[in-house]
Amino acid sequence: MAAHSDFAPEVSPVERRRDAYVWRLLVTGVCFVLFGIGAGVVGVVLLPLVRIIPAARERKRERARTVMRLALRLFIGVMHRLGGLTYEFRGSERLGRPGQLIVANHPSLIDVVFLLAFVRGAGCVVKAGLWRNLLTRGAVTLAEFIPNDSTADMIVAAAGALRDGQPLIFFPEGTRTRPGQPMVFHRSGANIALRAAASVTPVYIRVEPTTLTKAEPWHRIPPRRPHFTLVVGEDLDLQPYRAAPLPVASRKLNERLQAHFEAELERPAC
Amino acid sequence: MQSDDEILDRIRGTLVQLFQLEAGDITPAARLYEDLEIDSIDVVDLMDEVQRHTGRKVTPEDFHSVRTVGDLVAVMQRLLHA
Numbered sequence: 001m002a003a004h005s006d007f008a009p010e011v012s013p014v015e016r017r018r019d020a021y022v023w024r025l026l027v028t029g030v031c032f033v034l035f036g037i038g039a040g041v042v043g044v045v046l047l048p049l050v051r052i053i054p055a056a057r058e059r060k061r062e063r064a065r066t067v068m069r070l071a072l073r074l075f076i077g078v079m080h081r082l083g084g085l086t087y088e089f090r091g092s093e094r095l096g097r098p099g100q101l102i103v104a105n106h107p108s109l110i111d112v113v114f115l116l117a118f119v120r121g122a123g124c125v126v127k128a129g130l131w132r133n134l135l136t137r138g139a140v141t142l143a144e145f146i147p148n149d150s151t152a153d154m155i156v157a158a159a160g161a162l163r164d165g166q167p168l169i170f171f172p173e174g175t176r177t178r179p180g181q182p183m184v185f186h187r188s189g190a191n192i193a194l195r196a197a198a199s200v201t202p203v204y205i206r207v208e209p210t211t212l213t214k215a216e217p218w219h220r221i222p223p224r225r226p227h228f229t230l231v232v233g234e235d236l237d238l239q240p241y242r243a244a245p246l247p248v249a250s251r252k253l254n255e256r257l258q259a260h261f262e263a264e265l266e267r268p269a270c
Numbered sequence: 271m272q273s274d275d276e277i278l279d280r281i282r283g284t285l286v287q288l289f290q291l292e293a294g295d296i297t298p299a300a301r302l303y304e305d306l307e308i309d310s311i312d313v314v315d316l317m318d319e320v321q322r323h324t325g326r327k328v329t330p331e332d333f334h335s336v337r338t339v340g341d342l343v344a345v346m347q348r349l350l351h352a
Binding site: 150151152153155156186187188191245246247248250 | 317318329
């Protein structure tokens, strides 16, 4: 019976489950279901209304983005109030400016939910699979989000949206960070920034303990209640990158951007 | 009417300037991705240059079949005479 031996050394004991573990597991499951139901209500009732009420295409796009923002804001409120997570979002009032490229790291499944819930009128580059999913296709089409499947088309569309004065949310990692592995930023974000952004604003996202990462199923929830910290950083100064041709400049900016995020995320959120 | 050689010269100049490549490496048979390490993001920057040179609107579709510098010359010819 090795399990109860008094002589067993204490090697990294599994962290004790606390903060109402079973309740949080239930809440997590319920939230996935609620998200599905919410997406159904938005997709089947609200967005079709936006589509049929006569207005210019841009107007419909803005209405669709507003509907989605409020729905996601409600969803975050539900997750928070049911005790599934806690969060703080510092500096969100500086997001949503015309032509602003909002660049964020991507530790968890719901980072994009936070950004879309708090940034007014923003577009977003999202995975192309959302256009093939019946639940999400109508929403991403009407809101004119940008699919990330073809690099060239994505860059052209993203630059177009920024020149058009829309704020745009972009995750340079392309997909969620793999826990324990270094972040890898794709250069397309830096390229888009230099092409067309009026300003580039970083958002540093920390999740402690990690949850809903790339590597785990939904039911493997952390032993403690996760806390999300989203901090809006200072705008990046693009002037030093303007002189060189784009292929060279975007490589430099991308390296700088990634180093910037690594340094910032290394520190505690304080 | 420009000859393929004239266009190749212009492309060579552009690639040297944009990507800091060696002029000698830029032959019609050179493959953009494998030999010159020009990736899909660079191709968009290249499209802008082609647009500037030809004065024609260039779309990602025009570049879908481009693999080598020679293909690029052919696309330029087509755009110039479209």
